[in-house]
Amino acid sequence: MTCAARQEPRPPNLEHGGGSTLSNPVIAALRPGVFLDRDGTVIEEKHYLCQPDDVELLPTAGDTIARLNQLGIPVAIVTNQAGIARGYFPESRIPEVHARLDELLAEHGAVIDRYEYCPHHPVEGIGSYKIDCGCRKPKPGMLTSAATELKIDLTRSLMIGDRLGDIEAGAAAGCESALVRTGYGASITLSGETTPPRFLGVFATVGEAVEAWLHSEEDGPRA
Ligand SMILES: [Mg+2]
Numbered sequence: 096m097t098c099a100a101r102q103e104p105r106p107p108n109l110e111h112g113g114g115s116t117l118s119n120p121v122i123a124a125l126r127p128g129v130f131l132d133r134d135g136t137v138i139e140e141k142h143y144l145c146q147p148d149d150v151e152l153l154p155t156a157g158d159t160i161a162r163l164n165q166l167g168i169p170v171a172i173v174t175n176q177a178g179i180a181r182g183y184f185p186e187s188r189i190p191e192v193h194a195r196l197d198e199l200l201a202e203h204g205a206v207i208d209r210y211e212y213c214p215h216h217p218v219e220g221i222g223s224y225k226i227d228c229g230c231r232k233p234k235p236g237m238l239t240s241a242a243t244e245l246k247i248d249l250t251r252s253l254m255i256g257d258r259l260g261d262i263e264a265g266a267a268a269g270c271e272s273a274l275v276r277t278g279y280g281a282s283i284t285l286s287g288e289t290t291p292p293r294f295l296g297v298f299a300t301v302g303e304a305v306e307a308w309l310h311s312e313e314d315g316p317r318a
Protein backbone atom coordinates (compact mmCIF):
# COMPACT_ATOMS: atom_id res chain seq x y z
CA MET A 96 0.00 0.00 0.00
CA THR A 97 1.23 3.47 -0.72
CA CYS A 98 0.17 6.82 0.54
CA ALA A 99 1.00 10.45 0.11
CA ALA A 100 2.87 12.20 2.86
CA ARG A 101 0.76 14.73 4.69
CA GLN A 102 1.68 18.17 3.55
CA GLU A 103 1.13 21.55 4.98
CA PRO A 104 0.28 24.16 2.38
CA ARG A 105 2.50 27.20 2.30
CA PRO A 106 2.57 30.12 -0.06
CA PRO A 107 5.13 30.16 -2.84
CA ASN A 108 8.36 31.63 -1.56
CA LEU A 109 9.21 34.39 -3.95
CA GLU A 110 12.17 35.70 -1.98
CA HIS A 111 14.56 33.21 -3.46
CA GLY A 112 12.78 32.12 -6.57
CA GLY A 113 10.87 29.24 -5.02
CA GLY A 114 7.63 29.97 -6.81
CA SER A 115 8.67 31.97 -9.82
CA THR A 116 9.94 29.18 -12.06
CA LEU A 117 6.68 27.26 -12.09
CA SER A 118 4.99 29.41 -14.71
CA ASN A 119 8.00 29.54 -17.01
CA PRO A 120 8.91 26.21 -18.59
CA VAL A 121 12.14 27.64 -19.97
CA ILE A 122 13.61 28.13 -16.50
CA ALA A 123 11.71 25.33 -14.80
CA ALA A 124 14.72 23.02 -14.99
CA LEU A 125 15.22 20.72 -12.06
CA ARG A 126 17.66 21.90 -9.43
CA PRO A 127 19.58 20.45 -6.50
CA GLY A 128 17.88 20.53 -3.12
CA VAL A 129 18.56 19.68 0.50
CA PHE A 130 16.35 17.40 2.59
CA LEU A 131 16.65 17.67 6.34
CA ASP A 132 15.46 15.36 9.05
CA ARG A 133 13.87 17.47 11.80
CA ASP A 134 14.42 16.01 15.28
CA GLY A 135 18.09 15.61 16.17
CA THR A 136 19.20 17.31 12.94
CA VAL A 137 17.62 20.79 12.79
CA ILE A 138 16.19 20.91 16.32
CA GLU A 139 17.10 19.23 19.59
CA GLU A 140 15.94 15.62 19.82
CA LYS A 141 13.26 15.45 22.49
CA HIS A 142 11.39 12.19 22.74
CA TYR A 143 8.14 12.60 20.71
CA LEU A 144 8.33 16.38 20.77
CA CYS A 145 4.85 17.89 20.40
CA GLN A 146 4.95 21.22 22.27
CA PRO A 147 5.89 24.34 20.31
CA ASP A 148 7.72 25.68 23.37
CA ASP A 149 10.04 22.65 23.32
CA VAL A 150 11.43 23.51 19.88
CA GLU A 151 15.12 24.47 20.13
CA LEU A 152 17.31 25.03 17.11
CA LEU A 153 20.55 23.06 17.01
CA PRO A 154 23.77 25.01 16.46
CA THR A 155 24.38 26.02 12.80
CA ALA A 156 20.87 25.03 11.65
CA GLY A 157 19.45 28.54 11.21
CA ASP A 158 22.43 30.06 9.45
CA THR A 159 22.88 26.99 7.26
CA ILE A 160 19.30 27.04 6.03
CA ALA A 161 19.59 30.80 5.40
CA ARG A 162 22.71 30.15 3.32
CA LEU A 163 20.89 27.55 1.22
CA ASN A 164 18.01 30.02 0.80
CA GLN A 165 20.46 32.64 -0.47
CA LEU A 166 21.95 30.16 -2.94
CA GLY A 167 18.47 29.40 -4.30
CA ILE A 168 18.70 25.78 -3.14
CA PRO A 169 15.30 24.57 -1.91
CA VAL A 170 15.15 23.12 1.60
CA ALA A 171 12.61 20.53 2.73
CA ILE A 172 12.06 19.03 6.16
CA VAL A 173 11.17 15.31 6.01
CA THR A 174 10.20 13.92 9.40
CA ASN A 175 8.75 10.67 10.73
CA GLN A 176 6.16 11.50 13.38
CA ALA A 177 5.00 8.13 14.65
CA GLY A 178 3.93 9.78 17.90
CA ILE A 179 0.76 10.61 15.98
CA ALA A 180 0.24 6.98 14.94
CA ARG A 181 0.86 5.85 18.51
CA GLY A 182 -1.70 8.30 19.86
CA TYR A 183 0.86 10.27 21.88
CA PHE A 184 -0.28 13.58 20.38
CA PRO A 185 -2.83 14.76 17.81
CA GLU A 186 -1.85 15.50 14.24
CA SER A 187 -2.96 19.10 14.81
CA ARG A 188 0.20 19.67 16.86
CA ILE A 189 2.39 19.38 13.79
CA PRO A 190 1.53 22.75 12.22
CA GLU A 191 1.90 24.38 15.65
CA VAL A 192 5.37 22.93 16.13
CA HIS A 193 6.38 23.90 12.60
CA ALA A 194 5.07 27.44 13.05
CA ARG A 195 7.36 27.74 16.08
CA LEU A 196 10.26 26.36 14.08
CA ASP A 197 9.54 28.89 11.32
CA GLU A 198 9.58 31.64 13.95
CA LEU A 199 12.98 30.58 15.28
CA LEU A 200 14.40 30.22 11.77
CA ALA A 201 13.14 33.67 10.82
CA GLU A 202 15.50 35.11 13.44
CA HIS A 203 18.30 33.79 11.19
CA GLY A 204 16.60 34.92 7.96
CA ALA A 205 15.95 31.27 7.14
CA VAL A 206 12.92 29.66 5.49
CA ILE A 207 11.86 26.03 5.06
CA ASP A 208 10.41 25.65 1.56
CA ARG A 209 8.37 22.57 2.35
CA TYR A 210 7.45 20.39 5.30
CA GLU A 211 6.63 16.72 4.85
CA TYR A 212 5.82 14.42 7.72
CA CYS A 213 4.74 10.82 8.10
CA PRO A 214 2.12 10.25 10.81
CA HIS A 215 1.98 6.46 10.27
CA HIS A 216 3.37 3.34 11.86
CA PRO A 217 3.02 -0.11 10.30
CA VAL A 218 2.70 -1.98 13.62
CA GLU A 219 2.02 0.42 16.48
CA GLY A 220 -0.36 2.73 14.64
CA ILE A 221 -3.90 3.26 15.88
CA GLY A 222 -6.80 3.13 13.42
CA SER A 223 -6.07 4.61 10.02
CA TYR A 224 -2.53 5.50 11.09
CA LYS A 225 -1.59 1.82 11.10
CA ILE A 226 -0.43 1.34 7.54
CA ASP A 227 2.72 0.24 5.82
CA CYS A 228 2.97 3.57 4.04
CA GLY A 229 5.36 4.81 1.41
CA CYS A 230 6.39 7.91 3.33
CA ARG A 231 7.89 6.59 6.56
CA LYS A 232 11.68 6.75 6.33
CA PRO A 233 13.71 4.70 5.32
CA LYS A 234 11.26 4.77 2.42
CA PRO A 235 11.78 7.72 0.07
CA GLY A 236 8.16 8.90 -0.31
CA MET A 237 8.53 12.23 1.50
CA LEU A 238 11.64 13.07 -0.52
CA THR A 239 10.08 12.21 -3.86
CA SER A 240 6.96 14.17 -2.99
CA ALA A 241 8.92 17.27 -1.97
CA ALA A 242 11.13 16.91 -5.04
CA THR A 243 8.09 17.01 -7.32
CA GLU A 244 6.68 20.08 -5.60
CA LEU A 245 9.97 21.97 -5.47
CA LYS A 246 11.31 20.90 -8.90
CA ILE A 247 14.28 19.15 -7.33
CA ASP A 248 16.65 16.82 -9.15
CA LEU A 249 17.08 14.04 -6.57
CA THR A 250 20.34 12.82 -8.09
CA ARG A 251 21.96 16.22 -7.41
CA SER A 252 20.54 16.53 -3.91
CA LEU A 253 21.47 15.81 -0.32
CA MET A 254 19.64 14.19 2.62
CA ILE A 255 20.94 14.90 6.12
CA GLY A 256 19.86 13.12 9.27
CA ASP A 257 20.92 11.68 12.61
CA ARG A 258 19.70 8.11 12.08
CA LEU A 259 20.40 5.27 9.71
CA GLY A 260 16.84 5.47 8.34
CA ASP A 261 17.50 9.04 7.22
CA ILE A 262 20.52 8.25 5.11
CA GLU A 263 18.82 5.09 3.81
CA ALA A 264 15.85 7.19 2.70
CA GLY A 265 18.26 9.56 0.97
CA ALA A 266 19.91 6.69 -0.85
CA ALA A 267 16.55 5.16 -1.76
CA ALA A 268 15.59 8.48 -3.36
CA GLY A 269 18.86 8.56 -5.31
CA CYS A 270 20.40 11.40 -3.28
CA GLU A 271 23.71 11.79 -1.57
CA SER A 272 23.38 11.52 2.19
CA ALA A 273 25.17 12.67 5.32
CA LEU A 274 24.94 11.65 8.95
CA VAL A 275 25.21 14.22 11.73
CA ARG A 276 26.47 13.53 15.23
CA THR A 277 23.68 15.54 16.83
CA GLY A 278 20.60 13.73 18.17
CA TYR A 279 20.84 9.94 17.90
CA GLY A 280 23.81 10.33 15.55
CA ALA A 281 26.16 10.51 18.52
CA SER A 282 25.80 6.77 19.08
CA ILE A 283 25.65 5.41 15.51
CA THR A 284 28.51 3.34 14.14
CA LEU A 285 28.54 2.84 10.38
CA SER A 286 30.08 -0.23 8.80
CA GLY A 287 30.64 -1.17 5.19
CA GLU A 288 27.34 -3.01 5.31
CA THR A 289 25.28 -0.17 6.73
CA THR A 290 26.81 2.65 4.68
CA PRO A 291 24.41 3.43 1.81
CA PRO A 292 25.46 4.33 -1.74
CA ARG A 293 26.49 7.95 -2.33
CA PHE A 294 27.24 8.54 1.36
CA LEU A 295 29.01 11.85 1.83
CA GLY A 296 30.24 11.30 5.39
CA VAL A 297 29.70 11.88 9.09
CA PHE A 298 29.67 15.47 10.35
CA ALA A 299 29.39 17.20 13.70
CA THR A 300 26.56 19.47 12.59
CA VAL A 301 24.18 20.13 9.72
CA GLY A 302 26.31 23.18 8.89
CA GLU A 303 29.44 21.10 8.37
CA ALA A 304 27.54 18.59 6.24
CA VAL A 305 26.14 21.30 3.96
CA GLU A 306 29.53 23.00 3.61
CA ALA A 307 31.16 19.71 2.64
CA TRP A 308 28.41 19.05 0.09
CA LEU A 309 28.60 22.56 -1.40
CA HIS A 310 32.33 22.14 -1.88
CA SER A 311 32.31 18.55 -3.09
CA GLU A 312 32.85 17.96 -6.77
CA GLU A 313 30.86 14.78 -7.45
CA ASP A 314 28.33 16.55 -9.59
CA GLY A 315 30.08 19.82 -10.28
CA PRO A 316 29.08 23.17 -8.81
CA ARG A 317 25.90 23.13 -6.72
CA ALA A 318 24.60 26.56 -7.41
MG1 LIG B 1 16.15 12.51 13.77
Ligand SMILES: [Zn+2]
Pocket residue numbers: 098100212213214215228229230231
Ligand atom coordinates in the same frame (compact mmCIF):
# COMPACT_ATOMS: atom_id res chain seq x y z
ZN1 LIG C 1 3.64 7.48 6.22
